[in-house]
Every structure is written in C-alpha cells, then in structure tokens.
Amino acid sequence: MMRGPSGLPLAVRQFDGFRWASDANHDDDRLSVPTLVDSGVGLIGYRESLRTSVTASTDAIARLLLQHGVDTVVDAGSSHESRYRMAVIAPELQVIAGGPVLTDGDPGSESDRSIRDEETLCRSLDAFEVEGISIVSVRTDDADFVRSCAAHAHERGQRISLRSSHLPLEEILSAGVDVLAGAHKMLSTFRRASLGSTASSPLEMLEVTGEREARDAARRVAEAGIAVTTGLLSLRRSCLPKEALGAPYLEDLLPIFPHARHLLEMKRAGGYIAGRRRLATNTGIKEPSPTGRRTILNNWQYLLSAVDVFRDVGGTVLPASFAPGLGVVPGYSLKEEVTLLAHVFGSIDVALQQATGGARDFFRVEPDTPQRARRLEARGTDYGLDLALSLTAVSST
Numbered sequence: 305m306m307r308g309p310s311g312l313p314l315a316v317r318q319f320d321g322f323r324w325a326s327d328a329n330h331d332d333d334r335l336s337v338p339t340l341v342d343s344g345v346g347l348i349g350y351r352e353s354l355r356t357s358v359t360a361s362t363d364a365i366a367r368l369l370l371q372h373g374v375d376t377v378v379d380a381g382s383s384h385e386s387r388y389r390m391a392v393i394a395p396e397l398q399v400i401a402g403g404p405v406l407t408d409g410d411p412g413s414e415s416d417r418s419i420r421d422e423e424t425l426c427r428s429l430d431a432f433e434v435e436g437i438s439i440v441s442v443r444t445d446d447a448d449f450v451r452s453c454a455a456h457a458h459e460r461g462q463r464i465s466l467r468s469s470h471l472p473l474e475e476i477l478s479a480g481v482d483v484l485a486g487a488h489k490m491l492s493t494f495r496r497a498s499l500g501s502t503a504s505s506p507l508e509m510l511e512v513t514g515e516r517e518a519r520d521a522a523r524r525v526a527e528a529g530i531a532v533t534t535g536l537l538s539l540r541r542s543c544l545p546k547e548a549l550g551a552p553y554l555e556d557l558l559p560i561f562p563h564a565r566h567l568l569e570m571k572r573a574g575g576y577i578a579g580r581r582r583l584a585t586n587t588g589i590k591e592p593s594p595t596g597r598r599t600i601l602n603n604w605q606y607l608l609s610a611v612d613v614f615r616d617v618g619g620t621v622l623p624a625s626f627a628p629g630l631g632v633v634p635g636y637s638l639k640e641e642v643t644l645l646a647h648v649f650g651s652i653d654v655a656l657q658q659a660t661g662g663a664r665d666f667f668r669v670e671p672d673t674p675q676r677a678r679r680l681e682a683r684g685t686d687y688g689l690d691l692a693l694s695l696t697a698v699s700s701t
Contacts, residue, residue, distance in 0.1 A: 321661025324653070335687060337656060337680045337695055339375040341663035342638045343517040344485065344531045344624030347382035347390060348415070349560030359393075362386045364559040365627075365634045366394040371681040372635025373697040376669060378533075380485070380626060381405035382415050389623025396678070400667050401439035403432055405467070408449045410477055410581070416443065426456055433460050439483065439667070445469040447475035454480030465533070468492065476530075482530045483622070487611050488539055489603040490525045490532060491518055491603075505543040505592060507600040507607070509526050522610035526619030530667060533624035534611065541631045543588050543600050546570075560628045567631060587589065589630060608648050615649060615658075620666055622657050623659040652691045659692075 316336040349361030355388045357363075369377060378404040381389060387402035404417040406428060411418060419425045432440060440462050454464045463482035466489075473492050476484065484490065491510050512518050524533065528670045541548040549552075549571050557564035566582045592600060615621045623645060625637040637696070638659065646655035664670075680695035 305368065316681070319653075319656060319660070321664065322657050333684050335682045335684055335691070337562065337682075338660045339373050339678050339680060339697070340638055340659045341376040341378075341623075341667070341669070342374050342625050342635075343367070343376075343622035343663055343667075344380045344535060344551075344626045345369070345377040345634060346380050346626075347377075347386035347402070348626055349554060349628050350562070350563050351477050359389055361560040362389050363393055364398055364556070366390050368556055368634040368636070370394060370397060370635070371697065372633075372639060374635045374638055375679075375697055376400060376437060376667075377601065377679060378622075378624070378667065379403070379441075381413075381443075384637075388522065398669065400669055401441070401465075403435060403436055403437050404444050405441040405442040406453060406601045406621075408446055409444060412443065418447075422452065422456075425452065429456055429460055429462065429487065430479070433501045437462065439463050439465050441465045441485070445470045445478050447471060448480060450476075452478040454482075459524075477524060477528045481530055483533060484525065485533050485535070485624075486530050486539065486626075487534045487536055487614075488607055490522050490610055491607065502672075505596070507543045507603045508592065508596050510603045512563055512603050512606045515606050518606040518610040519613040522614035522619070524615050526614050526617045531620035531622055532614060533622045533626075534623050534641060534645065535626040536607070536611070536644055537637055538626035538629050540604060542589060542629065543592065544597070545630055546591055551631035551633065552635075553633045554700075555632065557628060557631075557634055560634070561630070564630075568649065589637075597628070604621070611645075612648050615654070618664070621645070621658050622663055622666060623655070639692040639695060643690050646689045646692065650689075652687070652689050 319337045321338050322669050347362055347365060351360065355637050375396055376398045377397055380403060381404060384403055387399045390397055390399055406419050407416050408419055417428060419428065431563040440457050442450060442464055443469050444450060450466060457464050464480065466484040466486045466487065471492060477612055488506055488510065491512055548567055554564055554567055568569045581591045615665045623641050624640060624643050625632055627637050640657045646652040649655060679699045682691060682694040686694040
C-alpha cells in the first residue's frame with residue numbers, strides 16, 4: 305500500500321490536531337485522528353475490601369484510557385505513586401501532571417495535602433518541581449491562599465489549576481489562576497452563599513438569573529487569560545444520576561468505582577428503587593426534586609451558552625472527563641465530552657482540535673513522531689457532530 309510522508313496510507317483522510325489535510329490523495333473511506341488528551345482524570349479509584357488489589361483501580365483506569373484512544377492525561381489530583389504505577393503498566397500513556405491537591409481546608413480525599421503555612425507550601429512546590437509537575441492543583445475558598453500558591457508556583461515555572469466551591473469570580477480573576485477546573489466554576493460569581501440552602505447539587509447552587517449574565521461571566525474569564533477544563537458530562541450525571549443509567553461500559557467501572565453496581569442494579573427489572581436507595585446512602589448522590597430538576601436544566605442551558613461564548617471570544621477550552629465517576633468511564637467519557645462540545649459549538653472539527661492539538665499546545669506536550677504515533681480511525685461516513693463516538697484506536701505501523 306502506498307504511504308505518504310507521515311507513513312500513513314494515502315487512502316486515510318488525516319486530521320493533524322488542528323485541521324483536516326487538504327491532500328487530495330485519499331478517497332475519504334477512512335478518517336484518521338490523533339489520540340486524545342483528557343485534561344482532567346483521576347488516577348485512582350477506591351476499594352471496599354482489604355482483599356482487593358491496591359493497584360486494581362489504577363490498572364483499570366490505564367487500560368480503559370488506552371482502549372478508548374486517550375494516551376495523554378492531566379491528573380486531576382491523585383498521588384505520585386499512582387503516576388509511577390501507570391508509567392510501569394502503561395508506558396505509552398503520558399501523565400503530564402500529577403501529585404496531591406494542595407488545600408488549606410479539611411482534606412476531601414486521600415489525595416489532598418493540607419497546607420498550613422508558607423514553609424509547607426514552598427516545600428511541596430519544590431518537591432513537585434523535582435517530580436516534573438508543571439500544573440499544581442489547588443482546592444480552596446480563600447483568595448489569599450490562591451494568591452500565595454500562584455505567586456510561589458509561578459516563581460518555579462508552575463501553573464495553578466483551581467477548584468473552588470464558593471470563591472466569587474471577582475476573586476478568581478485577580479488571584480493568579482491559570483486553569484479553572486470545571487466549566488461551571490466560571491459562573492461561581494452567582495453561587496449561593498447561604499449554607500442553609502436546600503440546593504443539593506452544583507447546578508442547583510448556581511444563582512444564574514439568565515443567559516446574558518452567564519455569557520458575560522464567561523467573557524471575563526476568557527479576557528483574564530484563564531483556561532477552563534470542562535467536565536460537563538461528569539457534572540450533569542452527578543446532578544441527574546438517573547441519566548447515568550444509559551452510560552455505556554458501566555461494568556468497566558466496577559474495579560474503579562464499586563458503587564457503580566448500584567447503577568447496574570437500578571437497570572435491572574424491579575431493582576430501580578433499591579439501587580437508588582443504596583446509591584444515595586453510599587455516595588450521597590440522589591435524584592433532585594421536580595423543582596430542583598427544573599433549576600438544573602435551566603442552569604445547564606446557561607452553562608452551555610457560557611462555554612460557547614467563552615470559546616467564541618478566544619478562551620482556551622480544555623476537554624476533560626473528570627473520570628472516574630458516576631457513569632463516567634475513563635477514556636470513553638472523553639469521547640462523549642468531545643461529542644457534547646461538538647454540539648455546543650456546532651463543529652466536530654473545533655471540538656477535536658481542543659482535545660488534540662490545542663490541548664497538547666497548552667500543556668506543552670510534543671506529539672509522537674509519525675512512526676511511533678498511535679491514531680484513532682473511523683469510517684468516512686461517520687463524519688459529523690457525533691464522530692468522536694465512532695473513533696477507535698489503531699496503530700500507524
């Protein structure tokens with residue numbers, strides 16, 4: 305078979321991470337796309353039994369990422385050990401950031417590191433520098449803590465990715481944040497301050513008064529030069545857990561997120577009520593009330609509009625699955641996220657660019673040489689807004 309300069313068959317129409325090749329020496333029967341970058345993935349799950357392998361969840365995550373064509377990930381905050389484990393079992397999987405989440409509050413997981421003074425902060429950042437960590441995850445609702453982390457990190461050439469539940473947008477914009485983890489955090493200026501709120505999910509807690517306010521907030525984040533990791537699908541399924549029942553590959557979550565068995569139970573005849581009850585008891589995730597659901601769906605539309613305008617005015621959108629989670633499967637859920645973004649933007653090409661060449665540029669990752677590169681392929685007839693769901697991993701050799 306004749307091959308072009310890249311070593312790929314001439315019959316394959318290639319996407320280089322930014323655009324489709326204009327070379328006429330192809331017949332459009334097959335489409336070829338670079339492997340995907342997931343800008344937010346957890347490297348560990350959890351285990352319910354001490355008899356379960358301590359590496360089972362990390363091993364499963366690595367396997368699923370590669371199976372579904374994701375070979376570069378940004379650790380959403382795990383442990384250095386899990387990154388080392390992935391390097392051993394899946395050397396072709398590149399983890400371009402890693403390490404615990406720095407917080408000034410109570411730890412939210414085993415991967416959070418409590419920072420109580422400036423000395424501890426600097427020591428942690430120095431250790432991250434030795435480990436080659438360029439993106440530092442910070443979780444806080446204190447603007448001063450963010451500023452301190454950003455100042456010391458920037459001195460070391462590191463960037464800050466912020467997670468915050470209550471920090472107003474005004475504070476975020478002036479704190480030195482480089483990446484905002486979660487697209488809905490762009491609307492945190494509308495977040496309800498009252499701790500006595502009856503809201504039970506992030507989308508309920510957004511006090512968005514309309515699409516105009518949401519779009520204005522997104523413009524301000526873009527103008528500040530802050531990139532945004534998306535996590536849209538993960539957010540929606542955590543707010544509307546019944547929708548997770550239709551997610552593909554739920555069985556693959558069991559070694560990573562054992563409570564996924566409650567979703568599988570809910571799918572069985574006669575098991576919905578019992579499974580729903582166990583899911584709420586063990587995870588705290590439950591279906592909203594009818595009023596809450598209406599609020600969630602309204603705010604969801606405002607959020608999608610905000611993401612659209614954020615990209616339109618030049619903001620850096622970094623597709624992230626935030627897997628593993630409720631109905632959020634490592635690897636496959638990024639393809640679902642890219643598909644959702646394609647529908648938001650009305651363009652599969654724009655969504656693919658953000659999850660391939662755009663993300664690699666932002667995180668300063670060199671793509672593999674054509675001789676070593678893995679690719680994704682689909683039939684030419686699958687080209688459209690849902691193309692990402694049809695992509696399957698292949699080797700160029």
